[in-house]
Amino acid sequence: AKEPVRVLVTGAADFNGVVESGSGEARRSGQIGYALVPMIARGVMLGPDQPVILHMLDIPPAAEALNGVKMELVDAAFPLLKGVVATTDVVEACTGVGVAVMVGGFPRKEGMERKDVMSKNVSIYKAQASALEKHAAANCKVLVVANPANTNALILKEFAPSIPEKNVTCLTRLDHNRALGQISERLNVQVSDVKNVIIWGNHSSTQYPDVNHATVKTSSGEKPVRELVADDAWLNGEFITTVQQRGAAIIKARKLSSALSAASSACDHIRDWVLGTPVGTWVSMGVYSDGSYGVPAGLIYSFPVTCKNGEWTIVQGNGLGIDEFSRKKLDSTAEELSEEKALAYSCLT
Ligand code: NAI
Numbered sequence: 001a002k003e004p005v006r007v008l009v010t011g012a013a014d015f016n017g018v019v020e021s022g023s024g025e026a027r028r029s030g031q032i033g034y035a036l037v038p039m040i041a042r043g044v045m046l047g048p049d050q051p052v053i054l055h056m057l058d059i060p061p062a063a064e065a066l067n068g069v070k071m072e073l074v075d076a077a078f079p080l081l082k083g084v085v086a087t088t089d090v091v092e093a094c095t096g097v098g099v100a101v102m103v104g105g106f107p108r109k110e111g112m113e114r115k116d117v118m119s120k121n122v123s124i125y126k127a128q129a130s131a132l133e134k135h136a137a138a139n140c141k142v143l144v145v146a147n148p149a150n151t152n153a154l155i156l157k158e159f160a161p162s163i164p165e166k167n168v169t170c171l172t173r174l175d176h177n178r179a180l181g182q183i184s185e186r187l188n189v190q191v192s193d194v195k196n197v198i199i200w201g202n203h204s205s206t207q208y209p210d211v212n213h214a215t216v217k218t219s220s221g222e223k224p225v226r227e228l229v230a231d232d233a234w235l236n237g238e239f240i241t242t243v244q245q246r247g248a249a250i251i252k253a254r255k256l257s258s259a260l261s262a263a264s265s266a267c268d269h270i271r272d273w274v275l276g277t278p279v280g281t282w283v284s285m286g287v288y289s290d291g292s293y294g295v296p297a298g299l300i301y302s303f304p305v306t307c308k309n310g311e312w313t314i315v316q317g318n319g320l321g322i323d324e325f326s327r328k329k330l331d332s333t334a335e336e337l338s339e340e341k342a343l344a345y346s347c348l349t
Helices: 031-041 060-075 090-094 114-135 149-158 173-187 225-229 232-236 238-244 246-254 260-275 324-346
Strands: 005-010 015-017 027-029 052-057 081-087 099-102 141-144 168-170 198-200 208-210 215-218 221-224 283-288 300-308 311-314
Touching: 005 031, 005 090, 015 060, 031 052, 031 060, 031 260, 052 060, 052 090, 060 081, 081 090, 090 114, 099 114, 099 260, 114 149, 114 324, 141 149, 141 260, 149 168, 149 283, 149 300, 149 324, 168 300, 173 198, 173 208, 173 225, 173 238, 173 260, 173 283, 198 283, 198 324, 208 238, 208 324, 215 225, 221 225, 225 232, 232 238, 238 246, 260 283, 260 300, 283 311, 300 324
Parallel strands: 005 052, 005 099, 052 081, 099 141, 141 168
Antiparallel strands: 015 027, 168 283, 198 208, 198 300, 215 221, 283 300, 300 311
């Protein structure tokens, strides 16, 4: 039998936080974590033959709620779950973990300046970076979900210099999956027959969902999405804005942010990273830029990647030509990330 892998989930408590919003209303927190931990315990993230030990971290006001989640995990009697650590101690949480999913963070509250939110998250990610660097298993893979996801991941990478830069990523797979979903709805085809969309850049409304290389499996072979949709105005307009603003649409409808889709996409991200992407398929991941596609090096930027033997590689090659429309969009989301990076650094001094 395989040795269990320790998987850290931060922000895992599901509780009604009090006086969270400017209006003083109680606010439901930790919904992604609550959706995510049972998926991990069922083998959705690391595969049906991989035992896991869950490490859950949250802040002291959430300790009791976190313990409640632990009780439920015990009660669910998951065959793959070999142990649960529920803690508010960052060192205990990080010790021995092979996968770290960072969902915990400081949400933007009404009336707060961007800089204040950034500053809170920079200090959280700086501290958690040091704990991971010192206590995680060698070759620990890190996925940052909490916003600003790309920049939180960058701070984590900078403050954990002994963790290889290839091991620190952020989640844009939800945006990728949203783009697949929109194409599948529009064409009335199975979502599993759509592939190779790309999310470029920041997990924010400046991201660029690109279908120029996406295809659909049809009874007469693989066809380009552009050809099948045959409506460039929709693809260059409403499709892009729908994907960019889907998070806001979910909040409007649910009065809560995306949780089950974020949790499921986080599982997709780690599963493909660890177990590999299917031949001929790429996915989107926020990774440390090496300057590919003219994106400034030193940003965490979402690229198309393939994964094999536990490593991602940015899809290169002449096939992925970038037209002028796309170039502008790649550059403007890069610009936003450079600004976020500067803001994050200004919080460090
Ligand atoms: P939430 O605010 O409800 O939950 C965050 C949890 O983190 C809470 O339980 C909180 O107590 C905990 N937390 C705060 N500081 C912590 C710390 N220092 N250590 C450990 N835990 C800490 O947020 P929700 O809805 O669960 O979303 C989590 C994050 O994911 C948010 O930042 C959200 O913006 C982001 N997000 C990212 C997506 C993506 O695709 N990258 C998609 C959806 C949400």
